[in-house]
Amino acid sequence: MLLEARDVSKSFGSFRAVAGANLFIEEGEIVGLIGPNGAGKSTFFNCLAGDMPVTTGQIIFDGHDITRASPEAHARIGIGRTFQLPATFEDMTVLENVMVGAFLRYPHRDDAREHARKIIELTGLAAHASNWARSLGTPGRKRLEIARVLASKPRLMLLDESLAGLTPAELRDAISLVKRIHEMGITLVIVEHIMEVIMTLTRRVLVFNQGHVIASGKPEDVVRDPAVIAAYLGHGHVPRRG
Numbered sequence: 413m414l415l416e417a418r419d420v421s422k423s424f425g426s427f428r429a430v431a432g433a434n435l436f437i438e439e440g441e442i443v444g445l446i447g448p449n450g451a452g453k454s455t456f457f458n459c460l461a462g463d464m465p466v467t468t469g470q471i472i473f474d475g476h477d478i479t480r481a482s483p484e485a486h487a488r489i490g491i492g493r494t495f496q497l498p499a500t501f502e503d504m505t506v507l508e509n510v511m512v513g514a515f516l517r518y519p520h521r522d523d524a525r526e527h528a529r530k531i532i533e534l535t536g537l538a539a540h541a542s543n544w545a546r547s548l549g550t551p552g553r554k555r556l557e558i559a560r561v562l563a564s565k566p567r568l569m570l571l572d573e574s575l576a577g578l579t580p581a582e583l584r585d586a587i588s589l590v591k592r593i594h595e596m597g598i599t600l601v602i603v604e605h606i607m608e609v610i611m612t613l614t615r616r617v618l619v620f621n622q623g624h625v626i627a628s629g630k631p632e633d634v635v636r637d638p639a640v641i642a643a644y645l646g647h648g649h650v651p652r653r654g
């Protein structure tokens with residue numbers, strides 16, 4: 413088991429944003445995490461990535477208890493995450509942003525730059541390498557986030573709506589990028605509202621509602637689950653697999 417999150421809760425005051433969530437991920441999986449706005453998906457990612465301390469629960473990664481570890485320790489052990497609102501360094505170039513990720517594995521500047529260039533090539537950002545990050549639109553920033561995380565050589569990537577707000581053509585490119593990342597041997601958890609993305613990329617889906625997992629299984633089964641339809645999808649949703 414690569415990741416075991418047991419009975420994880422995160423409270424803000426008396427409000428439990430994550431309420432006893434369990435998540436178990438095998439190495440090599442690509443898992444979808446869906447659910448309505450405010451269900452606690454991003455908060456759960458914050459807990460898994462060490463960006464927020466959990467209130468209760470335990471998180472084990474590759475046999476190590478990382479429940480109380482810092483975000484830096486999470487990155488070092490191989491957990492990388494993107495943010496729903498891209499966290500780019502605006503006054504740095506695209507290449508420099510990716511180098512921030514690369515420095516985790518390559519302390520020497522030239523090595524970090526060389527590695528970052530490879531990642532920039534892989535993620536389709538080569539034409540923008542020397543542009544300011546602030547010159548990118550939302551789709552570019554989302555891609556840059558993926559590139560920065562990828563440059564840190566994660567074993568597990570948590571993508572928080574990294575494919576949202578794209579045109580159909582950009583979405584196709586982004587889906588093939590995620591597939592390439594998966595083929596590199598990286599395990600993925602993908603939070604996404606676009607069901608087409610979930611149906612195309614994942615073989616297993618968990619549905620979050622009010623801070624915990626209310627359903628899990630194959631995407632084609634989960635979208636037919638009455639509890640999932642009631643909490644999230646609504647009626648009239650037509651499941652597709654791309």
Ligand SMILES: Nc1ncnc2c1ncn2[C@@H]1O[C@H](COP(=O)(O)OP(=O)(O)OP(=O)(O)O)[C@@H](O)[C@H]1O
Nearest residue numbers: 424429447448449450451452453454455456496620
């Ligand atoms: N730092 C915080 N302080 C207080 N409440 C918070 C904080 N972060 C999140 N919340 C609340 O926790 C709940 C879960 O939010 P979260 O962002 O995790 O949901 P989500 O499932 O990611 O939703 P979306 O699909 O809209 O991104 C929401 O009610 C939100 O307002």
Ligand SMILES: [Mg+2]
Nearest residue numbers: 453454455496
């Ligand atoms: Mg969110």
